[in-house]
Amino acid sequence: xxxxxxxxxxxxxxxxxxxxxxxxxxxxxxxxxxxxxxxxxxxxxxxxxxxxxxxxxxxxxxxxxxxxxxxxxxxxxxxxxxxxxxxxxxxxxxxxxxxxxxxxxxxxxxxxxxxxxxxxxxxxxxxxxxxxxxxxxxxxxx
Amino acid sequence: xxxxxxxxxxxxxxxxxxxxxxxxxxxxxxxxxxxxxxxxxxxxxxxxxxxxxxxxxxxxxxxxxxxxxxxxxxxxxxxxxxxxxxxxxxxxxxxxxxxxxxxxxxxxxxxxxxxxxxxxxxxxxxxxxxxxxxxxxxxxxxxxx
Numbered sequence: 001x002x003x004x005x006x007x008x009x010x011x012x013x014x015x016x017x018x019x020x021x022x023x024x025x026x027x028x029x030x031x032x033x034x035x036x037x038x039x040x041x042x043x044x045x046x047x048x049x050x051x052x053x054x055x056x057x058x059x060x061x062x063x064x065x066x067x068x069x070x071x072x073x074x075x076x077x078x079x080x081x082x083x084x085x086x087x088x089x090x091x092x093x094x095x096x097x098x099x100x101x102x103x104x105x106x107x108x109x110x111x112x113x114x115x116x117x118x119x120x121x122x123x124x125x126x127x128x129x130x131x132x133x134x135x136x137x138x139x140x141x142x
Numbered sequence: 143x144x145x146x147x148x149x150x151x152x153x154x155x156x157x158x159x160x161x162x163x164x165x166x167x168x169x170x171x172x173x174x175x176x177x178x179x180x181x182x183x184x185x186x187x188x189x190x191x192x193x194x195x196x197x198x199x200x201x202x203x204x205x206x207x208x209x210x211x212x213x214x215x216x217x218x219x220x221x222x223x224x225x226x227x228x229x230x231x232x233x234x235x236x237x238x239x240x241x242x243x244x245x246x247x248x249x250x251x252x253x254x255x256x257x258x259x260x261x262x263x264x265x266x267x268x269x270x271x272x273x274x275x276x277x278x279x280x281x282x283x284x285x286x287x
Contacts, residue, residue, distance in 0.1 A: 002154060002155050002156040003154070003155060004152065004153070004154035004155075004156060005151075005152070005153050005154070006150065006151070006152045006250075007150070007151040007152075008148065008149070008150055008151075008213075008250055008252060009147075009148065009149045010146065010147070010148045010213060010252075011146075011147050011148075012144055012145060012146040012147065013145070014144045014145060015144045015146055015179070015181060015278075016181075021146070021184075023184070023213065023276075025215050025248075025250045026248075027248040027249045027250055028248070029249075030221055030246065034221045034222065034246065038154070038156060039156060040156065041154060041156045041157065041161065043161070066243075066244060066246070067243070068243075070150070070152060070163060072165050078170065078173065078174060078175040079173045079174075080173070081172065081173055081209070083256075084253075084254065086229070086240075086242060087239050087240065089229060089230065089240075089259065090256060090258070091229050091242075091253070091254075091255060091256060091259065092209070092210070092253055092254030092255045092256050093172055093207075093208070093209045093254050093256055094254045095170050095172070095173070095174075095209055095254070096170075097167055097168070097170075098167045098169070098170070098211075098254065099148075099150055099165045099167055099252075100252060100253040100254055101150055101152075101250075101251060101252055101253070102242055102243055102251045102253050103227070103242070103243025103244055103245055103249060103251055104242065104243045105241055105242075105243045105244050112239075119173075120173060128152070128161075128163060130154070130156075
């Protein structure tokens with residue numbers, strides 16, 4: 001069984017006057033059913049032209065499963081950012097140099113991609129998807 | 143200007159060679175080099191076995207269309223229980239289209255949030271669970287008197 005561990009640390013010495021913020025958390029990512037570690041992953045990077053979209057799809061993945069997505073906007077121009085969303089609703093703006101990490105359960109069978117759209121200018125991002133299960137396309141005729 | 147740093151480290155032996163992701167970011171305002179300097183505070187909330195959707199980040203509380211960051215963690219030690227995390231109005235069931243994902247015990251998430259929709263959670267599991275969450279804000283709307 002593979003083991004995948006995700007750790008986060010958040011710190012600030014001046015957000016709250018008089019107290020230092022220090023959050024540390026670590027989790028072992030488990031497949032749906034919770035007895036086995038993740039066994040599938042996909043990594044890549046992509047450049048988006050301004051106002052164009054890219055969808056990270058789990059179309060052949062397990063619906064209502066336990067999947068995780070990491071995305072980092074590797075653009076260095078602070079004025080450029082990437083909008084992200086699900087089901088045609090934009091949820092947030094990922095700035096240059098910023099990353100995100102979310103669980104993704106692929107709630108419905110269609111239109112459940114994580115959508116990314118570059119704003120202000122072209123943007124490059126890297127991503128990793130940790131999957132519970134994945135079905136390869138069936139072989140066609142011909 | 144405050145400085146808030148967040149780092150992620152992912153290690154995996156899924157592939158035949160070790161996969162490592164290590165990134166550190168400074169949380170910034172939208173399309174800016176200036177760091178975030180506001181927060182709604184670090185909060186913890188205990189939930190019952192199965193609950194209906196509850197709002198943990200309210201759209202009207204934050205300036206809409208900005209680059210807020212939201213951290214959420216299920217602090218429970220058992221993987222058996224989980225929280226549905228969703229945007230907009232509902233997080234009550236697996237088939238709700240607004241579901242982002244499920245946070246099992248120990249799982250965490252950190253994502254940019256534009257403040258235009260609510261972020262909601264619903265508990266589901268065999269035991270009480272505690273949620274830890276915090277919004278790093280790119281603008282907080284002052285409550286009306």
